[in-house]
Amino acid sequence: MELCRSDDTTMDDLAEVVQRDPALCGRLLNLANSAAMGVRPVVAVQEAVLRLGMRAVRNLATGFALIDQYSEGACERFDYQQFWSHSLLMALAMRELAVRTRAAVPDELFACGLMARIGRLALATAYPREYSELIAQAPESDRALVELERGALDLDHNQCSREILTSFGLPQALVEPVFYHEAPEEAGFSDGSRPHQLTHLLYFGRRIADLSCGGERLRSDTIAELLRLAGRIGLDGDALGSMIDEIMQRWREWGKLLEVPAGDLPTFADMAQAPAPREDERASGAPLLRVLLVEDEPLTRQMLVSALERIGGHKVFVATNGKEGLALALETMPHIVITDWRMPVMDGLEFCRALRETHWGQSMYVIMLTAVDAEDEVVHAFEAGVDDYILKPVSARALQARMRAAQHYVCLLQSWERDREQLKQAAADLALSNRKLEHYAHTDMLTGLPNRRAAMESLEQAWNGAERSGEPMAVMMLDIDAFKSFNDTYGHAVGDRMLAEVGRLLREISRKDDRVCRFGGEEFIVVCRNTGMQAARDFAERLRNVVAGLRLVHGDEHVQTTVSIGLACKEPEMGSYDVMVNAADKALYAAKNGGRNRLCCYDRGRIRTVG
C-alpha cells in the first residue's frame, strides 16, 4: 500500500514487491493474460506489470490487498462476502465496458469498479455498531442509506470513497465519477464529457453487478434498465447478453482466485425470458397509493419517506403530529396511514381514535410505529383502531412486509368498492330499464301518446277521483273520418303521419289535466277531470275545428281530415267508467251516422248532435 501511494515507485520496485506476494502475483498474471486475447501469455511479473501498466498494477494491488484484509469484520449487518462479490462483478463489468467503449484503460476501470463502494466498507469498519443499525433501518436504496449515514455519522459512504480513493493515488478524473456513480444525474457533468461518460459507465457497471443480489423481481427490473443503458453505448440485447454472460463467466473464475463468492446465475437470456413476477408481488404493478406519514422525528421521517417512495412509488404526505395528521388526512384522503405513537400536541393513539370517529377515516389502513413490543401496549393500540404495528427502529424489510399487507387490504377494499359501485350501477340500470319498460307498456309508439292501457288506468283514476270529490268528469271518443279511404288515397305512411299530427294537435290544445290517449287504430280518447257538460262540449268543438283546420303537406298537396266526436259526462246512474265510455261510444256512432265531422253528446240516455 505504501509503495502504491508513492509516485517515485519504479516498475522494478513494484514487480519486486508483487513477487514477494504469491497470491497477488498470480492474480496480476491472470489479469494480464485474460486481457491479452491472442497475444503471447505473460509468465513474468515484470512483464505483467509492463502489460497492465504501473498505475493499473498499483490500483489492482491495493484492491486485492483490501479483499484479503477485509473479507470479514465486526459490523454485524454488513455482509463482507456479498460486498466483495458485488465489487468483483462490478470490476469485471467495468473492465469489459472499458474495452468496448475505449472510455478508459480497462484495468484502471477494473480497479475503480472493485473499489467504487469502498466507503461503505470503511464506514462499516470505522463504526461497526452504528453502521449495523443504519443498515437495519435502510431500505435497499443508495439514496436512503446516504441520508441515514449523513444524519447519524455526518459523513456518507460516497464522500468516504472519494477520500480513500484519493489517498490511494487514483486520479481525480476517476475519483469524481466514482463519487457520483450512484446518482449520475446529480453530477452535473456536461453531456458527452469524459467525466459524464465515466460516471454513466460506472453506473452501468454497478447495475450489472446488482444482478448478483436481489431476487427475481429486482433482477427483472435490473435487466430492463440494463437494456436501456446498453442502448446508450450502442449495444443491442444480444450483444448485451453475450457481454454479461462473459462477465459472469470471469466472475466465477475470479471468485475462485480471490476466494470471493460468485453465485451461479442463469444466463442473461434465461434471466431476460424469465416470466415477469406476479403482478401482486410487484411493487411497481401495485396500485399507486396515498400514504400519510405522521412522525415527529426528522431522521426517521426522512428514512420512511424514501423507503415508501422506493417500495412502490407511493405518494407520501407528511405531518409531524396527530393534529396536523388529522387535517392532512381530511385533505388528502390517504389509503394508508403510518403514525408514530409518542408525538407532541396529539399522540398516535389520540390521532387514531379521532380518525376512526370520522366517517371518512374508518376505512383507512393504520399502521402504528412503536418502540415497545409489550402486549398491553399493543392491545391498547389495536383498541384505538390500529390495523398493524411496526417496531422501531423500522427495518426496510419490516416496512415492506407491512406495506404489502396494507396494499392487500387496500386492493380488497377497492375491489369491494368497485363491486359495490357495479351493483349500484346495475340496480340503477335495472330501475331505468323498468321505467323504460313501464313507459313502453303505456305509450303508443306512433303518436307518443298514452295508449289504451294507460287510457283505462287514467279513466279509472279520474272516475275514482270524481266519485270521491263529487266533481264532474267527461270523456270523449274521437275517430278520424273515412280514414280507410284516406289511407287508400295517400298511402299508409301518410296515414301514419296524419295520425301523429292529429295526436300532437289534440295534446297541444288540451289542458294539463286532460289526458289524451290513442285508444286504438284511428280512434282517440280524451279524459277530462273536473269538467262538466258545457265545458266539455266547448272543448270537444274546439278539438273538432282544430283538426278540421289541420293541413298536412304531401308533395304539392295540402291534405286534410276531420274527426267525429262522441261525448259523455259522468252521470249519477252510471255504475262505472265503462258505462260512461260506452255512452261516449254511442254518441260517436251517432256522429258518424249523422254525417261525420260532428260532435254528438250523450245526455241521460239521449244523444244530441251539437256541432
Ligand SMILES: Nc1nc2c(ncn2[C@@H]2O[C@H](COP(=O)(O)OP(=O)(O)OP(=O)(O)O)[C@@H](O)[C@H]2O)c(=O)[nH]1
Ligand atoms: N295509416 C294507419 N292507418 C290505420 C292505423 N290504425 C288503423 N288504421 C286504418 O284506419 C282505417 C279505419 O277504417 P274504418 O274502421 O273502416 O273506418 P273509416 O274508414 O275511418 O270510416 P269511418 O270511421 O266510418 O269514418 C282502417 O283502414 C285501418 O287500416 C294506423 O296506425 N295507421
